[in-house]
Amino acid sequence: MSTAVEPRGWAKAALHINGWLVYIFFYAPIALLVLFSFSDNRNVGIWGGFTLDWYQDFFDSSNARGALSNSVKIAIVVTIISVILGTMAALALERFTFKGKKVFDALLYLPIIIPDVTMAVMLLLFFGEFFDVLDMLFGLQLRKGFWSITISHIAFNISFVSVIVRARLSGMNTNLEEAAVDLYASRWKAFRHVTLPQIVPGIAGGALLAMTLSLDDVVITQFVTGPGWTTLPVYVFGLIRKGVTPLINSISVIMLLASMILVVLSLFAERARRGG
Amino acid sequence: MTAAVELKAITKKFGDVVAVDNVDLAIEDGEFFAMLGPSGCGKTTTLRMIAGLEFPTQGSLSIFGEEVGTLAPNKRSVNTVFQNYALFPHLTVLENVGFGLKMQGVDKGETRSRSMEMIELVQLEGLEDRKPSQMSGGQQQRVALARALVNQPKVLLLDEPLGALDLKLRQEMQLELKKLQRDVGISFVFVTHDQEEALTMADRIAVMHEGKLLQVASPEEIYETPANRFVADFIGRTNLLEGTVSDSETVILTNGTSIRAHSNFAAGTRVSISIRPERAKITQQNDDGNPLSSVNGTVETITYLGNARVYGVKFTWMSLEVREENRPGVQLYEPGTPITVSWDHDAISVVAD
Amino acid sequence: MTVTSEPSSESAEATPQFEKAAQRKESRRGFLLALPSYLYLIIFFVIPLAIVLVYSFATRNRFGGTDLSGWNLASYERIAEPIVRTILFRSLWLAFLTTIICLLIAYPFAYFLATRRPAIRNVMLVFVMIPFWTNFLVRNFAWRVILGNDGPLTKTTEFLGLGTHELLFSQKAVVLGLVYGYLPFMILPLYAAIERIDGQLIEASRDLYGSGWQSFRNVLLPLSMPGVIAGSILVFIPSLGAYVTPEILGGAKTTLLGSYIVTQFLTARNWPFGAALSFVLMAIMLVGTVIYFRKGGRTL
Numbered sequence: 001m002s003t004a005v006e007p008r009g010w011a012k013a014a015l016h017i018n019g020w021l022v023y024i025f026f027y028a029p030i031a032l033l034v035l036f037s038f039s040d041n042r043n044v045g046i047w048g049g050f051t052l053d054w055y056q057d058f059f060d061s062s063n064a065r066g067a068l069s070n071s072v073k074i075a076i077v078v079t080i081i082s083v084i085l086g087t088m089a090a091l092a093l094e095r096f097t098f099k100g101k102k103v104f105d106a107l108l109y110l111p112i113i114i115p116d117v118t119m120a121v122m123l124l125l126f127f128g129e130f131f132d133v134l135d136m137l138f139g140l141q142l143r144k145g146f147w148s149i150t151i152s153h154i155a156f157n158i159s160f161v162s163v164i165v166r167a168r169l170s171g172m173n174t175n176l177e178e179a180a181v182d183l184y185a186s187r188w189k190a191f192r193h194v195t196l197p198q199i200v201p202g203i204a205g206g207a208l209l210a211m212t213l214s215l216d217d218v219v220i221t222q223f224v225t226g227p228g229w230t231t232l233p234v235y236v237f238g239l240i241r242k243g244v245t246p247l248i249n250s251i252s253v254i255m256l257l258a259s260m261i262l263v264v265l266s267l268f269a270e271r272a273r274r275g276g
Numbered sequence: 277m278t279a280a281v282e283l284k285a286i287t288k289k290f291g292d293v294v295a296v297d298n299v300d301l302a303i304e305d306g307e308f309f310a311m312l313g314p315s316g317c318g319k320t321t322t323l324r325m326i327a328g329l330e331f332p333t334q335g336s337l338s339i340f341g342e343e344v345g346t347l348a349p350n351k352r353s354v355n356t357v358f359q360n361y362a363l364f365p366h367l368t369v370l371e372n373v374g375f376g377l378k379m380q381g382v383d384k385g386e387t388r389s390r391s392m393e394m395i396e397l398v399q400l401e402g403l404e405d406r407k408p409s410q411m412s413g414g415q416q417q418r419v420a421l422a423r424a425l426v427n428q429p430k431v432l433l434l435d436e437p438l439g440a441l442d443l444k445l446r447q448e449m450q451l452e453l454k455k456l457q458r459d460v461g462i463s464f465v466f467v468t469h470d471q472e473e474a475l476t477m478a479d480r481i482a483v484m485h486e487g488k489l490l491q492v493a494s495p496e497e498i499y500e501t502p503a504n505r506f507v508a509d510f511i512g513r514t515n516l517l518e519g520t521v522s523d524s525e526t527v528i529l530t531n532g533t534s535i536r537a538h539s540n541f542a543a544g545t546r547v548s549i550s551i552r553p554e555r556a557k558i559t560q561q562n563d564d565g566n567p568l569s570s571v572n573g574t575v576e577t578i579t580y581l582g583n584a585r586v587y588g589v590k591f592t593w594m595s596l597e598v599r600e601e602n603r604p605g606v607q608l609y610e611p612g613t614p615i616t617v618s619w620d621h622d623a624i625s626v627v628a629d
Numbered sequence: 630m631t632v633t634s635e636p637s638s639e640s641a642e643a644t645p646q647f648e649k650a651a652q653r654k655e656s657r658r659g660f661l662l663a664l665p666s667y668l669y670l671i672i673f674f675v676i677p678l679a680i681v682l683v684y685s686f687a688t689r690n691r692f693g694g695t696d697l698s699g700w701n702l703a704s705y706e707r708i709a710e711p712i713v714r715t716i717l718f719r720s721l722w723l724a725f726l727t728t729i730i731c732l733l734i735a736y737p738f739a740y741f742l743a744t745r746r747p748a749i750r751n752v753m754l755v756f757v758m759i760p761f762w763t764n765f766l767v768r769n770f771a772w773r774v775i776l777g778n779d780g781p782l783t784k785t786t787e788f789l790g791l792g793t794h795e796l797l798f799s800q801k802a803v804v805l806g807l808v809y810g811y812l813p814f815m816i817l818p819l820y821a822a823i824e825r826i827d828g829q830l831i832e833a834s835r836d837l838y839g840s841g842w843q844s845f846r847n848v849l850l851p852l853s854m855p856g857v858i859a860g861s862i863l864v865f866i867p868s869l870g871a872y873v874t875p876e877i878l879g880g881a882k883t884t885l886l887g888s889y890i891v892t893q894f895l896t897a898r899n900w901p902f903g904a905a906l907s908f909v910l911m912a913i914m915l916v917g918t919v920i921y922f923r924k925g926g927r928t929l
Contacts (some may be wrong), residue, residue, distance in 0.1 A: 011841055014737070015737055015741045016741070018734070018737045018738055019741045019742075022734060022738050022757075022812070023757075025809070026756075026757070026760045026809075028810075029768065029775055029809070030760060030763065030768070031768070031775060032774065033771040033782060036774060043777075043779050044774050044777065044780075045774045045775070045779055045780030045781055046780075046784075079435045081880060085665055085669060086666070088663070088665060088666060089662075089663055089666040089667075091662055092660070092662035092663035093663070094658065095659070095661075096655065096659020097655075097659060097706065098656045098657070098659040099656070099660070100660075100667075101663075104663055104666075107670050108666070110670075110672075111674060113914055113915070114911060115867070115869070115887070115910055115911065115914055116870065116872060116887075116908065117870050117887045118870065118890075118907040118908075118910055118914075119486075119913045120891075121894065121903060121904060121907040122674075122678055122680070122681050122907070123673070124894060125677060125681055125900070125904065126673070126676060129680055143647035145715075152672055154669070155673040155674055156669070157668070158669065158670065173360070175358050175359075176362050176364060177366070178349075178358070178362065179356070179358055179362035179363075180375070180379075181328075181329075181362075182328075182329070182349050182355055182356045182424075183350075183355065183375050183376035183379055183423070183424075183427065184350045184351075184379040185379040185774075186379075189379060193375075193379075193723055197364075198365070198366065208445075212762065216765055216766065216871075218766055218873050219872050219891070223894070233766050236770075237873070238764060239875075240770060240773065240877055241877075242772075244774060248770065249774070250765075252766075252767040252770050252771070255767050256763050256764060259762055259764050259767075260759075263717050263758075263762040266762075267755065286643075331647065331648050331651055333643065333644075333645050333648050334643055334644060334645060335642070335643055336643070337643065343642060345641075345642055345643040346643055346651075456695045
């Protein structure tokens, strides 16, 4: 849209103010949270001098550290598997036609639109039944834990990864792959040397999204977790419901920091995408 | 001598749509061969079948006698220059050019030296470490050429290679390509919808329309003796006068006028007489001319082209274009002037649909 | 699909059979590529969904377990009960409120964004997205802190002589949290739609004596309607199924659909009922999504 349509007078002022207010609205809570994480006061939200006690509390808390390590372990496995499956799905949808393709396409969108709560319920019931069946057939006694959480996270992440990689694939010039085979590349080599480099930014973006969604997830994890496998968000969520403490604040800021790092990384992936 | 590329009864169907209809074609070694036609005529599909990017539905396709119709593209000694060059954006010019060699397993040293040789041949030395996005359209095209030719293909295929260039650059590249082909020596098969381009560059042209091959001949032949009405109309500009064959030397126009025109069609065949605008002459209306090779009319419009004038001449039943070179001393005619348009009976052709 | 697969090493004349075989081979390749994800989704998505459906027809037995024999519609009938209806309508109402508020805030913002210079636009967009990418839980917690009894907001209102506020644990707090969480979902589609509009159309409107308001109503608004619809659905749907935000900011007085469903599984132990509610929620979502795509919504 050309900038010649900028409104004049009071409308212009109003728009500018609205713009700034929105940004303040977005960042103020985060800024305040960071601020209060350093506040020496048991009451979160009241300033009481600078302290690092609450971060110390976090490092001292084995529960918190345990939850963090669980989250990271799960996120890594989830990301790897989601990226592989999601990329394969994207390739299949963008470069091939096959029977049942439309159904597959629609199916891939469901996990994106489905509400957290419904998915949590679905998987809770599923694992219940699944473990019963395994017990009945093989006498195998499984419990919810690492794998139930990981499997659940992968279930929705495949879709997110595939959407991002698909966008990248469809924007790619298909002549490139033709040129590659014209120049004596086998199908696999054409993929490895031409297609893959082109979609790497998309894969990276998908990986970051998968990692973020896995690290962030609360409801689904809460429903399918088992003893000893509390993740950080679930842990924090549990704490919040019992009451607001400074420890939660410091953990929150740490989580914030982790998110920020991932965001910055994804921005670099975006830059790489535009450059190449 | 074995043809470089030979197509026999090649047909390609996409579902119910017949893109290429029973084409027989032989491209000689060392030829600059053009495939010409409007969009959708099947020329690009045919090219892709030679490259191996499509498989024919039916027919035989051989390269220097070897049947390759069903062979994968990476197993044919044929390389393609794509319409938008399809340069690999993540690789440098040098890596692009050497890609085919690398895929064939040629060792690094030889790949590098052969690639550099090619880069010099297309006059891009010094730019080999650039990425394609840092190069102009003309330079990208040369990279695409180098990338294809470095593999010493038996035939080079070019898909509308000059389409993306502006006019001046295009004209330069036309001459360069022609020279390149003579230097390299192999057949160049290129596809274009620009008939002027085909006439300029090609040794022989194949005109296609709606999947069918209409005529394969030298530019002169195609221009002077088009095989049918479509070819006559598509190549260059022409005046088409409808009529019926009366005998081997006469055609009777729809308004009853008899015109002297040689043809081999049976009497009664519906034909058109094709008179190129530059083959017709305008003179003051007179009765000296041969009535079988002239018509009387009035000047209606004059279009000034700088190097020529095109007169739109109106007759009671149609209009003609006559092209008059803008030479000093040539007679000019004002609109409204009654004039006679005449021509040499050898300089026209008779075409059927 | 343009790149063709490798046939047998022996080359022969082309025939329709060969062509079909080549196409089939290509098809099979694609199918095999898709198969792992396909199977995964069928096992870990479609089947669980089916199980929910089955459970919704089951009965809750005395111990809080689920009796799968004896199918009935008791759970669905319960949805018609006043308590449930209240919760349902409350959730719909709050989701609707959230959507409207987001629309009112996001539209001017999106217009503002779309009329900046291209270089600035991208930077501004990035800064809109950054908070969105940070942890959802944390962002809700931040509001919990701010709205707390001794929190900064109270301090501010006391300072301004307005006394204490009662925002926390009210519907207002929930809407605030939802707006905060989903505003980017409204900004992005609106921005995309407005950005696509040819600015000359607005200029034409003014050239033809339209005032600012008239130009907005008659040109800008109709043309940006796809964005309005897309954004509305993108906000309404997640708001309807929200769980974390109401839990943290809402408190006991404002039970919404999401929390209500979770309660069925964790405390009330009425799984069939919970299943039925989940399914209804899912159905509403599906309808909304279909509308979104019908109105030409694009994938994110």
